[in-house]
Amino acid sequence: MSRITVVGGGTMGNGIAQVFATSGDEVVLIDVSPECLDRAVARIGKSLDRIVKKERMTAEEAETVKKRIRPTTELEEAAGSTLVIEAVPERLDLKRDLLKRLDGVVGPETILASNTSSISITALGAATGRPDKVIGMHFMNPVPVMKLVEVIRGQDTSKETTAAVIAAAEALGKVAIPAQDYPGFVSNRVLMPMINEAIQCLMEGVADREGIDGIMKLGMNHPMGPLTLADFIGLDVCLHILEVLYEGFGDPKYRPCALLKRMVAAGHLGRKTGRGFYEYD
Numbered sequence: 493m494s495r496i497t498v499v500g501g502g503t504m505g506n507g508i509a510q511v512f513a514t515s516g517d518e519v520v521l522i523d524v525s526p527e528c529l530d531r532a533v534a535r536i537g538k539s540l541d542r543i544v545k546k547e548r549m550t551a552e553e554a555e556t557v558k559k560r561i562r563p564t565t566e567l568e569e570a571a572g573s574t575l576v577i578e579a580v581p582e583r584l585d586l587k588r589d590l591l592k593r594l595d596g597v598v599g600p601e602t603i604l605a606s607n608t609s610s611i612s613i614t615a616l617g618a619a620t621g622r623p624d625k626v627i628g629m630h631f632m633n634p635v636p637v638m639k640l641v642e643v644i645r646g647q648d649t650s651k652e653t654t655a656a657v658i659a660a661a662e663a664l665g666k667v668a669i670p671a672q673d674y675p676g677f678v679s680n681r682v683l684m685p686m687i688n689e690a691i692q693c694l695m696e697g698v699a700d701r702e703g704i705d706g707i708m709k710l711g712m713n714h715p716m717g718p719l720t721l722a723d724f725i726g727l728d729v730c731l732h733i734l735e736v737l738y739e740g741f742g743d744p745k746y747r748p749c750a751l752l753k754r755m756v757a758a759g760h761l762g763r764k765t766g767r768g769f770y771e772y773d
């Protein structure tokens with residue numbers, strides 16, 4: 493058992509806090525306001541309820557897991573953690589600023605990990621005085637269910653840091669797979685062009701939304717069709733990652749589809765806004 497800190501209580505942050513607490517670690521969960529923290533704790537409670545219903549955990553165990561999570565708005569509470577994982581919104585300035593502040597709060601041995609889906613780990617590491625201890629720990633949504641943690645080594649990330657983070661992911665029962673620090677790493681560099689192409693097919697009328705999703709689900713054995721998955725991830729997130737790929741490689745094959753841009757401009761961001769390629773309650 494060790495102490496870890498998660499900064500950011502959104503979908504990914506609360507999932508990460510939950511899996512560490514489930515595996516027995518004490519977790520400090522930091523966000524900017526008590527309201528954000530209340531929402532995060534409520535979502536963790538719901539996810540644990542689901543696991544209890546499936547009889548994979550008892551109600552008492554779920555209570556113990558919840559008690560291991562200490563929500564706070566104070567960044568200084570990260571002091572004393574062996575590992576800090578940030579899962580704040582995908583903005584380079586925000587993440588760099590946060591890592592710089594964390595660098596001054598935690599001990600010299602602490603590893604600073606980012607759950608970024610596409611921002612350069614090298615650029616994040618350079619914002620701190622410990623680029624050898626800055627690394628990408630890219631969890632997949634939904635965190636309690638998905639097996640993968642993509643581990644991204646920045647230019648100066650040390651072998652020791654990589655080994656420690658792989659061990660931490662494996663202790664959660666996850667499979668850690670390393671990747672180098674290039675735009676989109678492996679996961680989103682491969683996934684997002686597929687989603688973009690599915691949206692292009694929809695725009696061109698190659699098939700309707702159910703047709704495109706049905707073909708990919710039944711024909712390729714994907715658990716969700718690409719349009720359903722885009723709604724699940726968030727269309728703004730998909731657009732942002734495609735922009736990072738397009739800009740990072742300067743290759744037109746990553747150019748975001750005009751329909752994706754239009755959906756985002758309209759505020760139809762997928763599940764989280766109740767409307768994307770599909771409608772949600």
Ligand code: 3HC
Nearest residue numbers: 539542543546609631632633634636637680715716721725
């Ligand atoms: N917490 C706990 N358990 C959960 C959960 C959650 N948040 N969400 C789902 N589950 C569990 C369910 O209880 C269920 O358990 P069971 O196997 O014991 O019955 C199991 O997961 C499957 O859930 P459901 O039966 O409700 O629904 P599905 O069978 O449709 O599965 C899904 C849902 C797991 C989300 C599946 O559709 C899936 O794998 N979809 C693809 C997800 C994916 O590709 N994620 C990666 C996105 S990309 C990313 O994250 C990177 C980022 O950078 C963009």
